[in-house]
Amino acid sequence: MSRTLVVTNDFPPRQGGIQTFVAALLATRPAGSLVVLASDHPGAREHDAALPYEVVRAPTGMLLPTRATARTAARLAREHGCRTAFFGAAAPLGALAPGLRRAGVARLVGATHGHETGWVALPGARQAMQRIAGGLDVLTYISRYTHSRLAPALAGRTELVQLSPGVDVDRFSPAADGGPVRERYGLGDAPVVVCVSRLVPRKGQDTLVRGWSQVLARHPRARLLLVGGGPSEAALRKEVRARGLGHSVVLTGGVAPERLPEHYAAGDVFAMPCRTRRAGLDVEGLGMVFLEAAACGLPVVAGTSGGAPETVLEGVTGHVVDPRSPSAVASVLADLLDDPARARAMGAAGRGWVEQRWSWTTIGQTFAALLEP
The missing domain is CATH 3.40.50.2000 (Glycogen Phosphorylase B;)
Structure with a gap:
């Protein structure tokens, strides 16, 4: 062979x-x-x-x-x-x-x-x-x-x-149990917006924090779960304290890859308002976290950077938002929390789309054809 x-x-x-x-x-x-x-x-x-x-x-x-x-x-x-x-x-x-x-x-x-x-x-x-x-x-x-x-x-x-990268649809699944994560961080049954990513400026966690008070005005029990570590962690923690959001924003620090599905599953909505920086040199090529979140059955809110909009079927599996507007991002998040049934329907549609288009079975067939034309 x-x-x-x-x-x-x-x-x-x-x-x-x-x-x-x-x-x-x-x-x-x-x-x-x-x-x-x-x-x-x-x-x-x-x-x-x-x-x-x-x-x-x-x-x-x-x-x-x-x-x-x-x-x-x-x-x-x-x-x-x-x-x-x-x-x-x-x-x-x-x-x-x-x-x-x-x-x-x-x-x-x-x-x-x-x-x-x-x-x-x-x-x-x-x-x-x-x-x-x-x-x-x-x-x-x-x-x-x-x-x-x-x-x-x-x-x-x-x-x-x-x-394109694919998703392990067996690992990232609506069957993942977010209960232990909710318990670990005292989230209870509150509505949770989750972001899973490295903490770097391009990913937009700072935009989520800056708009979070607007979400709380409509959903006082809501929680923001920022999963991951990175260079921006200290600045984000400082911003959370300065805005008096310590009771509703949780930063987990780094999380082992095998534990990511349960962290997605702890959320009701996934959001990462990524933005392009440095005159286009710092850009989101695609954004696997959007697809992993969709595979877990979550509606997805993505920024406009690079290929990120390609991971969302607008209005069907989630929304693409202006990542430079904390108010615009917060408004979309609050709307999704307003209507849990609609959010769940988007999550179900996202799961179906990932199974069809983004599973490793599909990607593997493409890879094989490239190596064995």
Whole structure:
């Protein structure tokens, strides 16, 4: 059986959206059909021992397209007879493609996520991205938004195919029990708006806090549950205190990935009013949290950044709001809390849409077709 060589800096046990995406993609492939070259990380040995394919760890915490990496990748391709190669993030590791072709790899596929849209906006990085694309047979994109940024800059240098992240619809399910989370944070039976994300300015947790008093004016018992950690945590806690919201806003800090479904399930509405920053360089490529929330049966409120609106069927599974207006965000949240039956119907519609369009079964079929055309 011909194997696929996977070259990726983004791989568990390191946590992050790209790492989760890459690992889930690889889990859709037949056992023994892969060999992975990845960067090292604490806990890697124990993690790799449980996988049904070989993982080779380079002695570095950051895998870059150096000569040493190129030699190792070419050696693995030859030793394992790899006819295909997949780059977990095309920028910058896709620069290794020409050397892998010389090593006998016939088909090269590179994935893009969100950061590549920043690359193509900057002259020097754009040229590097163009060179990478020219060495690949296929470059994947995660959303129509990222395609709209990549396609003009790459100007036909390679084929572009959509390969979005998927959702584990068995883990993220309306059957998840949010009761223990509600009990842990003293939420009781209050209506809860939940946001699951890293605490960084782009995600819009600050907008939720700034508009929360407006929600409380209509729903005094409501609670805002901010799940996750990150650089903005201290500033958010300070803002909560300054606004006198300590009784109704809960920040959980970091949460282990396996416990995320129960945190979604603790909410009645999911909201993350993400906004684009830094003149378009800091943007939401897609937003998996919206799809995970929908899979758990929650109505979703998303911001307008990048590909985030593509995760919502407006008025059917949720709403897209102006992320720079705390008042507009609060009004939409309060309206959903006003009508629990409507909110539940949106959640049910979202669950059905995720099962149909965003499950890993569907995404895995696309991935297989890219590797085995």
